[in-house]
Amino acid sequence: xxxxxxxxxxxxxxxxxxxxxxxxxxxxxxxxxxxxxxxxxxxxxxxxxxxxxxxxxxxxxxxxxxxxxxxxxxxxxxxxxxxxxxxxxxxxxxxxxxxxxxxxxxxxxxxxxxxxxxxxxxxxxxxxxxxxxxxxxxxxxxxxxxxxxxxxxxxxxxxxxxxxxxxxxxxxxxxxxxxxxxxxxxxxxxxxxxxxxxxxxxxxxxxxxxxxxxxxxxxxxxxxxxxxxxxxxxxxxxxxxxxxxxxxxxxxxxxxxxxxxxxxxxxxxxxxxxxxxxxxxxxxxxxxxxxxxxxxxxxxxxxxxxxxxxxxxxxxxxxxxxxxxxxxxxxxxxxxxxxxxxxxxxxxxxxxxxxxxxxxxxxxxxxxxxxxxxxxxxxxxxxxxxxxxxxxxxxxxxxxxxxxxxxxxxxxxxxxxxxxxxxxxxxxxxxxxxxxxxxxxxxxxxxxxxx
Amino acid sequence: xxxxxxxxxxxxxxxxxxxxxxxxxxxxxxxxxxxxxxxxxxxxxxxxxxxxxxxxxxxxxxxxxxxxxxxxxxxxxxxxxxxxxxxxxxxxxxxxxxxxxxxxxxxxxxxxxxxxxxxxxxxxxxxxxxxxxxxxxxxxxxxxxxxxxxxxxxxxxxxxxxxxxxxxxxxxxxxxxxxxxxxxxxxxxxxxxxxxxxxxxxxxxxxxxxxxxxxxxxxxxxxx
Numbered sequence: 001x002x003x004x005x006x007x008x009x010x011x012x013x014x015x016x017x018x019x020x021x022x023x024x025x026x027x028x029x030x031x032x033x034x035x036x037x038x039x040x041x042x043x044x045x046x047x048x049x050x051x052x053x054x055x056x057x058x059x060x061x062x063x064x065x066x067x068x069x070x071x072x073x074x075x076x077x078x079x080x081x082x083x084x085x086x087x088x089x090x091x092x093x094x095x096x097x098x099x100x101x102x103x104x105x106x107x108x109x110x111x112x113x114x115x116x117x118x119x120x121x122x123x124x125x126x127x128x129x130x131x132x133x134x135x136x137x138x139x140x141x142x143x144x145x146x147x148x149x150x151x152x153x154x155x156x157x158x159x160x161x162x163x164x165x166x167x168x169x170x171x172x173x174x175x176x177x178x179x180x181x182x183x184x185x186x187x188x189x190x191x192x193x194x195x196x197x198x199x200x201x202x203x204x205x206x207x208x209x210x211x212x213x214x215x216x217x218x219x220x221x222x223x224x225x226x227x228x229x230x231x232x233x234x235x236x237x238x239x240x241x242x243x244x245x246x247x248x249x250x251x252x253x254x255x256x257x258x259x260x261x262x263x264x265x266x267x268x269x270x271x272x273x274x275x276x277x278x279x280x281x282x283x284x285x286x287x288x289x290x291x292x293x294x295x296x297x298x299x300x301x302x303x304x305x306x307x308x309x310x311x312x313x314x315x316x317x318x319x320x321x322x323x324x325x326x327x328x329x330x331x332x333x334x335x336x337x338x339x340x341x342x343x344x345x346x347x348x349x350x351x352x353x354x355x356x357x358x359x360x361x362x363x364x365x366x367x368x369x370x371x372x373x374x375x376x377x378x379x380x381x382x383x384x385x386x387x388x389x390x391x392x393x394x395x396x397x398x399x400x401x402x403x404x405x406x407x408x409x410x411x412x413x414x415x416x417x418x419x420x421x422x423x424x425x426x427x428x429x430x431x432x433x434x435x436x437x438x439x440x441x442x443x444x445x446x447x448x449x450x451x
Numbered sequence: 452x453x454x455x456x457x458x459x460x461x462x463x464x465x466x467x468x469x470x471x472x473x474x475x476x477x478x479x480x481x482x483x484x485x486x487x488x489x490x491x492x493x494x495x496x497x498x499x500x501x502x503x504x505x506x507x508x509x510x511x512x513x514x515x516x517x518x519x520x521x522x523x524x525x526x527x528x529x530x531x532x533x534x535x536x537x538x539x540x541x542x543x544x545x546x547x548x549x550x551x552x553x554x555x556x557x558x559x560x561x562x563x564x565x566x567x568x569x570x571x572x573x574x575x576x577x578x579x580x581x582x583x584x585x586x587x588x589x590x591x592x593x594x595x596x597x598x599x600x601x602x603x604x605x606x607x608x609x610x611x612x613x614x615x616x617x618x619x620x621x622x623x624x625x626x627x628x629x630x631x632x633x634x635x636x637x638x639x640x641x642x643x644x645x646x647x648x649x650x651x652x653x654x655x656x657x658x659x660x661x662x663x664x665x666x667x668x669x670x671x672x673x674x675x
Contacts, residue, residue: 319641
């Protein structure tokens with residue numbers, strides 16, 4: 001509504017200003033023209049006086065009067081004294097006018113205006129000659145006043161039309177111009193009321209702020225949807241992923257209860273405790289994954305030396321690799337520094353190395369390499385293990401996905417989904433190439449600058 | 452030694468209290484923050500175990516109030532909350548240590564003992580012995596029944612740690628924080644592998660087996 005009123009007001013004001021301007025110009029032009037006419041006449045008569053003196057002037061004036069040329073004009077000529085030598089008065093002349101005229105003859109200004117009627121003045125031009133003779137020619141401004149009056153009347157009518165157009169325009173703006181905002185508002189309201197975060201606002205490709213607003217609202221809705229789905233998904237996963245170890249826990253405890261052998265009971269209780277720890281570890285991993293996926297994980301943003309992180313991750317599994325007779329080695333340039341969360345990045349590498357060691361047999365080899373290129377770092381963990389089939393490959397990053405060949409190896413199955421979530425939260429991506437029977441290479445690509 | 456336990460879950464509170472009493476502590480229990488604050492202000496305690504989430508007055512506010520009243524009792528926070536920020540905030544409000552649930556009792560005990568030991572500088576012996584296993588901390592030499600044993604640095608660190616806690620169960624988490632100086636989730640079996648290697652060296656060809664596994668809790672080094 002405010003927009004419409006502003007528009008109407010502005011429209012009317014500009015139309016008004018324009019009209020006033022034109023009126024002023026017109027008035028001035030008409031006035032100038034009238035003055036010009038009088039000037040011409042004055043100089044003509046003055047020239048005549050110069051040539052032929054008073055008598056000559058008088059003769060010309062009478063001739064002109066007879067021909068009817070100066071019908072509407074006032075002409076007065078006085079000689080050296082104040083005696084009037086010639087006088088022609090237009091219709092409507094009165095004594096007070098004469099008095100005013102006398103006064104003006106002695107005044108300083110060449111042009112004099114004598115108010116006659118409310119809307120017209122008498123404009124008189126005066127020429128004083130050396131010997132005291134004065135020549136005055138004047139005309140009423142009635143004619144031009146009539147023109148201006150005509151203009152004013154039309155302008156008023158015009159103003160009414162303008163006002164109507166302004167109001168109509170305002171209403172139109174309110175309607176059509178604000179239509180996108182109204183539609184936006186309606187869509188958002190329906191989303192809020194129905195709680196459906198998968199609805200979107202209709203957006204066009206234009207760069208108009210109203211349309212880009214729609215686009216931004218859609219981005220926001222996507223974000224909310226991700227968060228809500230992420231949380232719903234997390235809850236679903238928690239329920240599912242925890243129930244298995246809890247079931248095992250229950251079974252083991254039940255078994256211990258019905259046993260008569262104290263040693264077996266003790267053993268059962270111990271195993272129950274292990275399952276409880278596993279539930280806790282699963283819970284932590286699930287929370288981590290959920291946070292990383294919805295972008296709510298608190299990640300530090302500090303310079304991280306890649307070599308140090310790789311060495312620390314390797315130290316965790318060096319013993320295990322040795323036990324299995326696997327060579328664990330790294331080849332990482334020493335100057336690579338990235339921005340990210342040190343603890344989480346170490347977690348990523350430790351997870352990848354752990355998998356590599358787990359799925360590689362005795363005599364195998366696990367190698368960690370890194371190379372930097374154009375603002376990113378590629379860290380690869382290559383193993384000579386059992387490999388992953390083409391059908392399994394895209395799914396290894398899913399939660400709890402265990403490819404058939406891996407079911408015999410213990411673990412939680414959450415490691416890779418957490419790796420993917422943390423890497424993506426750093427603005428990076430994960431890659432996998434693998435040949436069943438030969439080995440796999442897991443690659444993590446990370447940006448060197450903060451995201 | 453007197454310890455205050457402020458925990459609203461009665462089962463956990465009783466578990467902790469009973470465990471501490473078994474270790475020779477006198478224990479008082481409060482089940483909400485207001486009573487806990489009252490007790491802590493009016494009685495002298497050597498340590499306090501305070502749950503972060505409590506009815507009537509939460510743990511962090513309780514400790515803030517204590518510190519403002521100039522009560523310096525060492526505090527161990529217990530929390531089920533996940534994020535690192537909570538840990539930091541707990542320590543910033545005036546707590547001395549922070550333990551997340553679920554916890555293994557030996558770990559809580561070790562931390563409470565560390566809190567009460569402050570101010571009592573105990574001299575650490577340079578020679579450690581369990582059964583016929585002998586460790587010289589100065590020369591880093593290890594032998595069993597006279598037979599020298601070669602240990603790698605991490606294996607030595609683990610053995611030394613177990614011997615210092617000899618007879619007491621040590622949890623995996625405690626081992627992790629002592630051997631590696633960065634945290635990692637115990638989903639990995641680095642600890643298992645290390646224990647296995649150590650056991651191999653000090654127990655395999657000897658009797659009796661000193662390094663024992665207490666299922667679900669941790670490991671202990673003791674005779675019999």
